[in-house]
Amino acid sequence: MPSPLADPVKLPCGLVLPNRLSKAAMAEMIAKTNKPNQTLSDAYDQWSQGGWGSILTGNVQVDVNHLGSPFDPALHAEYKGEENLVAQWKHYADACQKHGTPAIVQICHPGRQSFRVAGHRGIWANTIAPSAVPINLGSGLLERFIAALAWTAPREMTRAEVERVISQFVDTARLMADAGFSGVELHGAHGYLIDQFLSGKTNLRTDEYGGTPEKRARFVLEILSQTRKVVPTTFCIGIKLNSADHSSDTFEETMTQIKLLVEAGIDFMEISGGTYEDPKMMGYPTKTETESTTAPVKSERTAAREAFFLEFAKEVRKRHPGLVLMLTGGFRSRAGAESAIRDGACDLVGIGRPAAIDPKFPLLLLDESVEDEKAALQLNKVPPPFYARWLPRNLIGAGAESTYYSGQIQRLAKGLATVAPAL
Numbered sequence: 001m002p003s004p005l006a007d008p009v010k011l012p013c014g015l016v017l018p019n020r021l022s023k024a025a026m027a028e029m030i031a032k033t034n035k036p037n038q039t040l041s042d043a044y045d046q047w048s049q050g051g052w053g054s055i056l057t058g059n060v061q062v063d064v065n066h067l068g069s070p071f072d073p074a075l076h077a078e079y080k081g082e083e084n085l086v087a088q089w090k091h092y093a094d095a096c097q098k099h100g101t102p103a104i105v106q107i108c109h110p111g112r113q114s115f116r117v118a119g120h121r122g123i124w125a126n127t128i129a130p131s132a133v134p135i136n137l138g139s140g141l142l143e144r145f146i147a148a149l150a151w152t153a154p155r156e157m158t159r160a161e162v163e164r165v166i167s168q169f170v171d172t173a174r175l176m177a178d179a180g181f182s183g184v185e186l187h188g189a190h191g192y193l194i195d196q197f198l199s200g201k202t203n204l205r206t207d208e209y210g211g212t213p214e215k216r217a218r219f220v221l222e223i224l225s226q227t228r229k230v231v232p233t234t235f236c237i238g239i240k241l242n243s244a245d246h247s248s249d250t251f252e253e254t255m256t257q258i259k260l261l262v263e264a265g266i267d268f269m270e271i272s273g274g275t276y277e278d279p280k281m282m283g284y285p286t287k288t289e290t291e292s293t294t295a296p297v298k299s300e301r302t303a304a305r306e307a308f309f310l311e312f313a314k315e316v317r318k319r320h321p322g323l324v325l326m327l328t329g330g331f332r333s334r335a336g337a338e339s340a341i342r343d344g345a346c347d348l349v350g351i352g353r354p355a356a357i358d359p360k361f362p363l364l365l366l367d368e369s370v371e372d373e374k375a376a377l378q379l380n381k382v383p384p385p386f387y388a389r390w391l392p393r394n395l396i397g398a399g400a401e402s403t404y405y406s407g408q409i410q411r412l413a414k415g416l417a418t419v420a421p422a423l
């Protein structure tokens with residue numbers, strides 16, 4: 001029987017993704033001068049040959065003063081249509097799309113999660129956020145010390161700053177459209193600025209950008225509507241969003257915000273979860289569930305349940321059957337991916353870490369001559385470095401995963417063989 005993973009998916013803007021396997025966004029840590037460079041294109045050249053239905057780039061920051069890592073590509077100034085800038089990004093877009101796979105640029109502002117050392121604003125300057133809520137890694141002395149070392153205190157954004165950041169998102173999207181990318185994905189997950197606005201924990205504002213779930217969604221809705229006005233109608237605009245536990249107080253609030261995004265005409269929604277304070281996106285659900293540092297990630301689960309955020313995706317699907325849903329986190333096998341599609345949990349399957357080890361993973365999953373048992377790539381957890389074992393486990397575990405896999409992406413870029421984490 002042909003795999004449902006091989007079916008094309010058409011987005012509302014008209015963009016057709018040739019199959020359901022999406023390379024998920026992964027920060028590459030390659031852009032040394034915060035501009036796309038040849039090494040970055042070389043990494044994407046590998047994925048462009050991999051048979052993906054879509055390629056999501058690692059996060060591109062909308063303001064070089066506020067980066068997620070010191071090596072993120074970013075917009076350095078207001079975009080005024082400069083040809084040399086378009087040419088620089090076009091080189092990158094062409095590398096991604098050389099073999100016909102649509103590439104979608106993830107655009108982002110880290111807000112309060114911008115590390116001291118990340119961004120051109122200087123190591124003492126405050127981060128910006130909807131409200132001045134500092135990062136909380138825990139109440140212990142060590143956790144507070146690490147947080148103070150890693151991040152400066154956030155400062156509440158003025159109304160003018162909110163408008164400026166909205167226009168930085170719009171400018172970045174317009175540049176990506178001019179460069180020839182197929183779309184953008186707004187990074188509204190993982191505790192970054194859009195997520196900070198959406199969440200009642202980090203948005204305590206009492207103006208028109210805070211106070212109710214609807215008002216907290218205004219920031220992202222303005223980005224979406226203003227972007228639509230400046231990009232071609234065929235340019236896709238999606239969003240990556242955090243899930244919420246069904247039993248949590250925030251569940252219905254999140255559903256209210258999703259409804260607003262659907263009504264505003266989002267092209268697709270990627271479901272993930274977690275923040276720096278609670279890195280669920282890497283399969284580190286809580287501090288207590290991370291006791292084992294070497295067990296294969298989720299290998300004990302059935303294939304049908306390998307996805308981290310499956311139940312939430314199903315709930316969104318129930319309420320919005322027409323919304324194109326991508327689910328990311330934990331997929332390691334054809335069986336797991338097919339089962340999520342057949343269950344109706346999602347239309348697209350986002351794949352992160354396996355894509356950093358095998359850039360041509362879809363060719364394996366879509367090859368009908370390969371048996372189900374072999375159409376998989378199980379990965380061990382990355383052991384934290386010995387000197388970090390006394391630090392908060394979930395945080396260090398997620399950091400070790402990111403560092404390890406961005407290292408593998410850098411190997412890909414150099415044409416070197418990648419190495420899966422050893423037991």
Ligand SMILES: Cc1cc2nc3c(=O)[nH]c(=O)nc-3n(C[C@H](O)[C@H](O)[C@H](O)COP(=O)(O)O)c2cc1C
Nearest residue numbers: 024025026027058059329330351352353402405406
């Ligand atoms: C090295 C690395 C970098 C990542 N960078 C990003 C990023 O820039 N944007 C994002 O939304 N998620 C990022 N993620 C999270 C992935 O997109 C994905 O949600 C997560 O890895 C779970 O999927 P997986 O289990 O298939 O790896 C990153 C993950 C890794 C391993």
